[in-house]
Amino acid sequence: MSKKVTYAEIIEALSQKTGFNKQKSEAFSKALIAEIKKELQETGKASITNFGSFKVKEVAERQGQNPQTGEPITIPAHKRVSFTPYKALKEKVNAKYAHLETELIDEEKSKTEPAEVAPLPSEWPEREPKQEVFTPKTTYGDRKKGNNIGLLIVAVLTLVVIALASLWFVFSSGDEQVASEKAALEQPQTPAAAEQVVPGETDSQPQTDSEAENVEAEEAKTNTQNTSTTPADVNVYTVKENEWYWRISRTVYGKPEFWPLIFQQNYTSDVHPDSLEKNIRLEIPVLEGTASNLTKGDYRRLAEASGVVSDAYRKFGRTDKAAEYERFARKWRRAGM
Protein backbone atom coordinates (compact mmCIF):
# COMPACT_ATOMS: atom_id res chain seq x y z
CA MET A 1 0.00 0.00 0.00
CA SER A 2 1.28 3.39 -0.90
CA LYS A 3 0.13 4.85 2.39
CA LYS A 4 2.54 2.75 4.39
CA VAL A 5 6.30 2.94 4.39
CA THR A 6 8.23 -0.12 5.40
CA TYR A 7 10.87 -0.15 8.06
CA ALA A 8 13.51 -1.07 5.47
CA GLU A 9 12.65 2.05 3.47
CA ILE A 10 13.01 4.23 6.55
CA ILE A 11 16.43 2.77 7.28
CA GLU A 12 17.54 3.27 3.70
CA ALA A 13 16.40 6.89 3.70
CA LEU A 14 18.19 7.46 6.99
CA SER A 15 21.46 6.01 5.72
CA GLN A 16 21.23 8.10 2.56
CA LYS A 17 20.61 11.23 4.50
CA THR A 18 23.33 10.83 7.09
CA GLY A 19 25.94 8.99 5.02
CA PHE A 20 26.22 6.10 7.47
CA ASN A 21 25.84 2.64 6.05
CA LYS A 22 22.62 0.70 6.43
CA GLN A 23 23.93 -1.53 9.18
CA LYS A 24 24.85 1.45 11.29
CA SER A 25 21.55 3.15 10.58
CA GLU A 26 19.60 0.10 11.51
CA ALA A 27 21.66 -0.45 14.61
CA PHE A 28 20.91 3.11 15.57
CA SER A 29 17.16 2.87 15.12
CA LYS A 30 17.08 -0.48 16.90
CA ALA A 31 19.05 0.95 19.79
CA LEU A 32 16.75 3.96 19.96
CA ILE A 33 13.63 1.80 20.00
CA ALA A 34 15.18 -0.44 22.62
CA GLU A 35 16.00 2.64 24.67
CA ILE A 36 12.41 3.85 24.51
CA LYS A 37 11.08 0.44 25.47
CA LYS A 38 13.46 0.16 28.37
CA GLU A 39 12.45 3.56 29.64
CA LEU A 40 8.77 2.79 29.23
CA GLN A 41 9.10 -0.36 31.27
CA GLU A 42 11.18 1.26 33.96
CA THR A 43 9.48 4.60 34.41
CA GLY A 44 6.27 4.30 32.38
CA LYS A 45 7.27 7.32 30.34
CA ALA A 46 9.53 8.01 27.39
CA SER A 47 9.97 10.75 24.88
CA ILE A 48 11.58 11.46 21.55
CA THR A 49 12.63 15.08 21.34
CA ASN A 50 10.73 17.06 18.71
CA PHE A 51 8.51 14.08 18.01
CA GLY A 52 6.32 13.03 20.88
CA SER A 53 6.08 11.26 24.17
CA PHE A 54 4.99 7.78 25.12
CA LYS A 55 3.25 6.91 28.30
CA VAL A 56 2.01 3.73 29.88
CA LYS A 57 -1.61 4.11 30.81
CA GLU A 58 -3.77 1.97 33.00
CA VAL A 59 -7.00 0.81 31.42
CA ALA A 60 -9.75 -0.15 33.84
CA GLU A 61 -11.73 -3.34 33.58
CA ARG A 62 -14.78 -2.98 31.37
CA GLN A 63 -17.55 -4.91 29.74
CA GLY A 64 -17.11 -5.75 26.11
CA GLN A 65 -18.72 -7.90 23.50
CA ASN A 66 -17.38 -10.66 21.38
CA PRO A 67 -17.65 -9.11 17.92
CA GLN A 68 -18.35 -12.49 16.32
CA THR A 69 -20.82 -14.09 18.67
CA GLY A 70 -22.07 -10.97 20.44
CA GLU A 71 -21.72 -12.60 23.86
CA PRO A 72 -20.64 -10.26 26.63
CA ILE A 73 -17.11 -10.62 27.91
CA THR A 74 -15.15 -8.86 30.58
CA ILE A 75 -12.03 -7.12 29.42
CA PRO A 76 -9.65 -7.18 32.40
CA ALA A 77 -7.75 -4.13 33.55
CA HIS A 78 -4.55 -3.79 31.59
CA LYS A 79 -1.90 -1.34 30.54
CA ARG A 80 -1.35 0.22 27.20
CA VAL A 81 1.14 2.56 25.60
CA SER A 82 -0.24 5.86 24.46
CA PHE A 83 1.51 8.37 22.29
CA THR A 84 1.15 12.14 22.39
CA PRO A 85 2.68 14.05 19.50
CA TYR A 86 4.56 17.21 20.38
CA LYS A 87 3.52 20.56 19.03
CA ALA A 88 6.09 20.66 16.25
CA LEU A 89 4.92 17.31 14.90
CA LYS A 90 1.24 18.19 15.30
CA GLU A 91 1.66 21.41 13.38
CA LYS A 92 3.61 19.80 10.59
CA VAL A 93 1.11 17.00 10.17
CA ASN A 94 -1.80 19.41 10.22
CA ALA A 95 -0.14 21.96 7.92
CA LYS A 96 -2.66 21.28 5.17
CA TYR A 97 -5.57 22.25 7.39
CA ALA A 98 -3.86 24.83 9.55
CA HIS A 99 -5.77 27.70 7.97
CA LEU A 100 -9.09 26.34 9.19
CA GLU A 101 -10.40 27.76 12.41
CA THR A 102 -13.08 26.84 14.84
CA GLU A 103 -16.05 29.14 14.88
CA LEU A 104 -18.99 29.72 17.13
CA ILE A 105 -22.09 28.70 15.30
CA ASP A 106 -24.24 31.38 16.89
CA GLU A 107 -21.58 34.05 16.65
CA GLU A 108 -22.82 35.69 13.48
CA LYS A 109 -26.30 36.00 14.81
CA SER A 110 -25.30 37.50 18.14
CA LYS A 111 -23.30 40.13 16.29
CA THR A 112 -26.00 41.16 13.87
CA GLU A 113 -29.18 40.75 15.82
CA PRO A 114 -28.75 43.42 18.50
CA ALA A 115 -28.14 46.02 15.80
CA GLU A 116 -31.19 44.87 13.98
CA VAL A 117 -33.56 44.44 16.84
CA ALA A 118 -32.80 47.61 18.75
CA PRO A 119 -31.90 50.17 16.11
CA LEU A 120 -31.27 53.74 17.17
CA PRO A 121 -33.13 56.08 14.81
CA SER A 122 -30.40 58.71 15.04
CA GLU A 123 -27.89 56.30 13.55
CA TRP A 124 -29.94 55.40 10.53
CA PRO A 125 -28.08 57.39 7.85
CA GLU A 126 -24.74 55.89 8.92
CA ARG A 127 -26.10 52.41 9.08
CA GLU A 128 -27.62 52.55 5.66
CA PRO A 129 -25.08 50.26 3.92
CA LYS A 130 -25.36 47.72 6.71
CA GLN A 131 -29.10 47.88 6.49
CA GLU A 132 -28.98 46.44 3.01
CA VAL A 133 -27.15 43.41 4.23
CA PHE A 134 -29.54 42.80 7.05
CA THR A 135 -32.82 43.19 5.23
CA PRO A 136 -33.19 39.59 4.11
CA LYS A 137 -33.55 38.75 7.80
CA THR A 138 -36.09 41.42 8.66
CA THR A 139 -39.74 40.92 8.19
CA TYR A 140 -40.68 44.22 6.61
CA GLY A 141 -41.52 43.19 3.09
CA ASP A 142 -41.87 46.71 1.69
CA ARG A 143 -38.46 47.72 2.92
CA LYS A 144 -36.95 44.73 1.17
CA LYS A 145 -38.62 45.74 -2.07
CA GLY A 146 -37.31 49.27 -1.73
CA ASN A 147 -33.81 47.94 -1.31
CA ASN A 148 -34.04 45.75 -4.35
CA ILE A 149 -35.12 48.73 -6.41
CA GLY A 150 -32.29 50.75 -4.91
CA LEU A 151 -29.79 48.07 -5.86
CA LEU A 152 -31.23 47.90 -9.36
CA ILE A 153 -30.91 51.66 -9.78
CA VAL A 154 -27.30 51.54 -8.61
CA ALA A 155 -26.51 48.66 -10.99
CA VAL A 156 -28.12 50.41 -13.98
CA LEU A 157 -26.33 53.66 -13.16
CA THR A 158 -22.95 51.95 -12.95
CA LEU A 159 -23.59 50.27 -16.29
CA VAL A 160 -24.51 53.60 -17.88
CA VAL A 161 -21.43 55.26 -16.44
CA ILE A 162 -19.20 52.46 -17.69
CA ALA A 163 -20.80 52.65 -21.13
CA LEU A 164 -20.32 56.43 -21.24
CA ALA A 165 -16.74 56.18 -20.10
CA SER A 166 -15.89 53.52 -22.64
CA LEU A 167 -17.61 55.50 -25.41
CA TRP A 168 -15.63 58.56 -24.47
CA PHE A 169 -12.48 56.48 -24.33
CA VAL A 170 -13.07 55.10 -27.83
CA PHE A 171 -13.70 58.54 -29.27
CA SER A 172 -10.82 60.26 -27.56
CA SER A 173 -8.39 57.44 -28.35
CA GLY A 174 -9.60 57.63 -31.94
CA ASP A 175 -8.57 61.29 -31.98
CA GLU A 176 -5.35 60.53 -30.19
CA GLN A 177 -4.43 57.69 -32.48
CA VAL A 178 -3.52 60.12 -35.22
CA ALA A 179 -1.33 62.05 -32.86
CA SER A 180 0.11 58.99 -31.17
CA GLU A 181 1.37 57.65 -34.45
CA LYS A 182 3.57 60.71 -34.60
CA ALA A 183 4.53 60.90 -30.96
CA ALA A 184 4.44 57.79 -28.80
CA LEU A 185 4.92 59.94 -25.72
CA GLU A 186 1.40 61.24 -25.93
CA GLN A 187 -0.15 57.80 -25.56
CA PRO A 188 -0.05 57.65 -21.77
CA GLN A 189 -2.25 60.71 -21.78
CA THR A 190 -5.20 58.80 -23.10
CA PRO A 191 -5.92 56.67 -20.04
CA ALA A 192 -5.12 59.61 -17.80
CA ALA A 193 -7.58 61.79 -19.64
CA ALA A 194 -10.17 59.06 -19.47
CA GLU A 195 -9.69 58.85 -15.75
CA GLN A 196 -10.13 62.57 -15.41
CA VAL A 197 -13.46 62.52 -17.10
CA VAL A 198 -14.84 59.44 -15.43
CA PRO A 199 -15.17 61.13 -12.04
CA GLY A 200 -17.01 63.93 -13.78
CA GLU A 201 -19.43 61.41 -15.19
CA THR A 202 -19.80 59.56 -11.97
CA ASP A 203 -20.67 62.80 -10.18
CA SER A 204 -24.21 62.24 -11.31
CA GLN A 205 -24.22 58.73 -9.88
CA PRO A 206 -23.72 59.45 -6.19
CA GLN A 207 -26.44 62.06 -6.37
CA THR A 208 -29.08 59.73 -7.70
CA ASP A 209 -27.62 57.05 -5.55
CA SER A 210 -28.01 59.08 -2.42
CA GLU A 211 -31.50 60.02 -3.53
CA ALA A 212 -32.33 56.36 -3.63
CA GLU A 213 -30.72 55.99 -0.26
CA ASN A 214 -32.69 58.89 1.09
CA VAL A 215 -35.85 57.20 -0.02
CA GLU A 216 -34.74 54.03 1.69
CA ALA A 217 -33.75 55.91 4.80
CA GLU A 218 -37.10 57.59 4.93
CA GLU A 219 -38.85 54.30 4.49
CA ALA A 220 -36.76 52.81 7.23
CA LYS A 221 -37.48 55.80 9.44
CA THR A 222 -41.19 55.53 8.95
CA ASN A 223 -40.89 51.88 9.80
CA THR A 224 -39.21 52.61 13.07
CA GLN A 225 -41.38 55.60 13.79
CA ASN A 226 -44.46 53.47 13.49
CA THR A 227 -43.20 51.37 16.28
CA SER A 228 -40.78 53.40 18.34
CA THR A 229 -43.09 56.22 19.35
CA THR A 230 -44.81 54.13 21.99
CA PRO A 231 -43.09 52.21 24.76
CA ALA A 232 -44.77 49.04 23.47
CA ASP A 233 -42.33 49.10 20.62
CA VAL A 234 -41.84 45.66 19.15
CA ASN A 235 -39.30 44.01 16.92
CA VAL A 236 -39.59 40.60 15.40
CA TYR A 237 -37.16 37.77 15.92
CA THR A 238 -37.17 34.40 14.22
CA VAL A 239 -36.21 31.57 16.53
CA LYS A 240 -33.34 29.41 15.42
CA GLU A 241 -32.53 25.88 16.39
CA ASN A 242 -31.52 25.23 20.00
CA GLU A 243 -32.70 28.58 21.22
CA TRP A 244 -34.68 29.43 24.28
CA TYR A 245 -36.05 32.66 25.61
CA TRP A 246 -33.10 32.94 27.92
CA ARG A 247 -30.62 32.82 25.10
CA ILE A 248 -32.62 35.07 22.81
CA SER A 249 -32.87 37.61 25.57
CA ARG A 250 -29.15 37.61 25.93
CA THR A 251 -28.74 38.09 22.20
CA VAL A 252 -31.31 40.83 21.98
CA TYR A 253 -30.87 42.74 25.22
CA GLY A 254 -27.46 41.53 26.30
CA LYS A 255 -29.11 40.31 29.51
CA PRO A 256 -30.52 36.82 29.75
CA GLU A 257 -32.57 37.66 32.81
CA PHE A 258 -34.91 39.86 30.78
CA TRP A 259 -36.43 36.87 29.01
CA PRO A 260 -39.80 37.14 30.79
CA LEU A 261 -40.40 40.27 28.69
CA ILE A 262 -40.21 38.24 25.50
CA PHE A 263 -42.26 35.44 27.00
CA GLN A 264 -44.99 37.80 28.13
CA GLN A 265 -45.13 39.54 24.77
CA ASN A 266 -45.72 36.25 22.98
CA TYR A 267 -47.73 34.55 25.70
CA THR A 268 -50.70 32.50 24.70
CA SER A 269 -52.65 30.60 27.32
CA ASP A 270 -50.84 27.26 27.50
CA VAL A 271 -47.24 27.70 26.47
CA HIS A 272 -44.64 26.03 28.63
CA PRO A 273 -41.97 28.60 29.47
CA ASP A 274 -39.20 26.11 28.72
CA SER A 275 -40.39 25.13 25.28
CA LEU A 276 -39.81 27.04 22.14
CA GLU A 277 -40.12 25.86 18.59
CA LYS A 278 -37.75 26.59 15.81
CA ASN A 279 -38.62 29.13 13.10
CA ILE A 280 -41.51 30.74 14.90
CA ARG A 281 -41.55 34.52 15.05
CA LEU A 282 -41.26 36.18 18.38
CA GLU A 283 -42.13 39.75 19.11
CA ILE A 284 -39.37 41.43 21.04
CA PRO A 285 -40.47 44.38 23.17
CA VAL A 286 -38.07 47.31 23.13
CA LEU A 287 -36.88 48.73 26.44
CA GLU A 288 -37.60 52.33 27.36
CA GLY A 289 -34.13 52.72 28.79
CA THR A 290 -31.07 50.65 27.97
CA ALA A 291 -30.23 47.18 29.24
CA SER A 292 -27.77 48.57 31.76
CA ASN A 293 -29.90 51.58 32.66
CA LEU A 294 -33.53 50.58 32.93
CA THR A 295 -36.31 53.05 33.46
CA LYS A 296 -38.92 52.56 36.15
CA GLY A 297 -41.39 51.60 33.46
CA ASP A 298 -39.04 48.87 32.31
CA TYR A 299 -38.80 47.53 35.85
CA ARG A 300 -42.56 47.49 36.18
CA ARG A 301 -42.86 45.63 32.90
CA LEU A 302 -40.23 43.14 34.04
CA ALA A 303 -42.10 42.62 37.28
CA GLU A 304 -45.33 42.03 35.41
CA ALA A 305 -43.65 39.71 32.94
CA SER A 306 -42.04 37.70 35.71
CA GLY A 307 -45.47 37.30 37.21
CA VAL A 308 -46.72 35.89 33.92
CA VAL A 309 -43.81 33.46 33.81
CA SER A 310 -44.52 32.43 37.36
CA ASP A 311 -48.18 31.76 36.51
CA ALA A 312 -47.19 29.79 33.43
CA TYR A 313 -44.85 27.60 35.46
CA ARG A 314 -47.53 27.00 38.06
CA LYS A 315 -49.89 25.81 35.35
CA PHE A 316 -47.42 23.12 34.45
CA GLY A 317 -46.88 22.10 38.06
CA ARG A 318 -43.45 23.65 38.40
CA THR A 319 -44.09 25.28 41.75
CA ASP A 320 -40.39 25.69 42.45
CA LYS A 321 -39.88 27.74 39.32
CA ALA A 322 -43.09 29.62 39.93
CA ALA A 323 -41.89 30.66 43.38
CA GLU A 324 -38.54 31.70 41.96
CA TYR A 325 -40.08 34.00 39.39
CA GLU A 326 -42.50 35.38 41.97
CA ARG A 327 -39.44 36.43 43.89
CA PHE A 328 -38.00 38.02 40.76
CA ALA A 329 -41.29 39.82 40.19
CA ARG A 330 -41.12 41.29 43.70
CA LYS A 331 -37.53 42.31 43.17
CA TRP A 332 -38.28 44.12 39.93
CA ARG A 333 -41.36 45.72 41.44
CA ARG A 334 -39.31 47.20 44.26
CA ALA A 335 -36.81 48.51 41.71
CA GLY A 336 -39.62 50.11 39.73
CA MET A 337 -41.01 52.04 42.66
Place this chain on the structure above:
Amino acid sequence: MTKSEVLKELAEELELTQADTESLYDSFVEGLTVLLSRGKGFTLPGLGSFHAEIRAAHKSYNPHYEKMMRIPEKQVVHFSQSSTIRDQINNEGENE
Protein backbone atom coordinates in the same frame (compact mmCIF):
# COMPACT_ATOMS: atom_id res chain seq x y z
CA MET B 1 15.50 11.08 30.43
CA THR B 2 16.70 13.97 28.35
CA LYS B 3 17.85 13.86 24.75
CA SER B 4 21.50 14.31 25.73
CA GLU B 5 21.31 11.39 28.13
CA VAL B 6 19.78 9.19 25.43
CA LEU B 7 22.44 10.31 22.96
CA LYS B 8 25.22 9.52 25.39
CA GLU B 9 23.97 6.02 25.96
CA LEU B 10 23.36 5.39 22.27
CA ALA B 11 26.78 6.71 21.35
CA GLU B 12 28.42 4.30 23.79
CA GLU B 13 26.38 1.38 22.57
CA LEU B 14 27.01 2.04 18.88
CA GLU B 15 30.60 3.16 19.30
CA LEU B 16 29.93 6.44 17.59
CA THR B 17 30.75 9.99 18.57
CA GLN B 18 27.99 11.95 20.24
CA ALA B 19 27.88 14.38 17.33
CA ASP B 20 27.31 11.53 14.88
CA THR B 21 24.66 10.04 17.07
CA GLU B 22 22.95 13.38 17.28
CA SER B 23 22.91 13.82 13.53
CA LEU B 24 21.44 10.33 13.18
CA TYR B 25 18.88 11.09 15.85
CA ASP B 26 17.83 14.38 14.28
CA SER B 27 17.58 12.96 10.76
CA PHE B 28 15.63 10.00 12.06
CA VAL B 29 13.08 12.18 13.85
CA GLU B 30 12.89 14.58 10.94
CA GLY B 31 12.34 11.72 8.52
CA LEU B 32 9.50 10.33 10.60
CA THR B 33 7.92 13.76 10.87
CA VAL B 34 8.08 14.30 7.13
CA LEU B 35 6.55 10.88 6.49
CA LEU B 36 3.64 11.62 8.80
CA SER B 37 3.09 15.07 7.39
CA ARG B 38 2.78 13.50 3.94
CA GLY B 39 0.10 11.25 5.35
CA LYS B 40 2.25 8.12 5.27
CA GLY B 41 2.26 5.62 8.06
CA PHE B 42 5.08 3.38 9.27
CA THR B 43 5.91 0.84 11.90
CA LEU B 44 8.74 0.94 14.35
CA PRO B 45 9.24 -2.75 15.08
CA GLY B 46 8.65 -3.69 18.68
CA LEU B 47 7.16 -0.32 19.52
CA GLY B 48 4.11 0.28 17.42
CA SER B 49 2.81 1.84 14.27
CA PHE B 50 2.13 5.45 13.44
CA HIS B 51 -0.14 6.89 10.83
CA ALA B 52 -1.70 10.24 10.02
CA GLU B 53 -5.44 10.40 9.96
CA ILE B 54 -7.91 13.06 8.98
CA ARG B 55 -10.26 13.85 11.80
CA ALA B 56 -13.50 14.95 10.17
CA ALA B 57 -15.07 18.32 10.84
CA HIS B 58 -17.67 18.14 13.57
CA LYS B 59 -19.73 20.23 15.91
CA SER B 60 -18.99 20.47 19.56
CA TYR B 61 -20.32 22.33 22.57
CA ASN B 62 -18.22 25.10 24.00
CA PRO B 63 -19.13 25.37 27.70
CA HIS B 64 -17.52 28.78 28.06
CA TYR B 65 -19.64 30.48 25.44
CA GLU B 66 -22.53 28.06 25.97
CA LYS B 67 -22.74 27.66 22.26
CA MET B 68 -22.11 25.02 19.67
CA MET B 69 -18.87 25.34 17.78
CA ARG B 70 -17.89 24.15 14.38
CA ILE B 71 -14.58 22.32 14.57
CA PRO B 72 -12.84 22.08 11.20
CA GLU B 73 -11.17 18.95 9.95
CA LYS B 74 -7.68 18.23 11.12
CA GLN B 75 -4.94 15.79 10.34
CA VAL B 76 -3.68 14.04 13.44
CA VAL B 77 -1.11 11.41 14.34
CA HIS B 78 -2.36 8.04 15.49
CA PHE B 79 -0.28 5.51 17.30
CA SER B 80 -1.12 1.94 17.99
CA GLN B 81 1.08 -0.13 20.21
CA SER B 82 2.66 -3.30 18.93
CA SER B 83 1.62 -6.60 20.42
CA THR B 84 5.15 -7.23 21.70
CA ILE B 85 5.22 -4.10 23.82
CA ARG B 86 1.67 -4.74 24.98
CA ASP B 87 2.62 -8.16 26.24
CA GLN B 88 5.81 -6.90 27.79
CA ILE B 89 4.30 -4.13 29.87
CA ASN B 90 1.38 -6.28 30.93
CA ASN B 91 3.45 -9.29 31.92
CA GLU B 92 5.75 -7.07 33.89
CA GLY B 93 2.75 -5.67 35.70
CA GLU B 94 1.66 -9.15 36.71
CA ASN B 95 5.06 -10.11 38.00
CA GLU B 96 5.28 -7.12 40.27
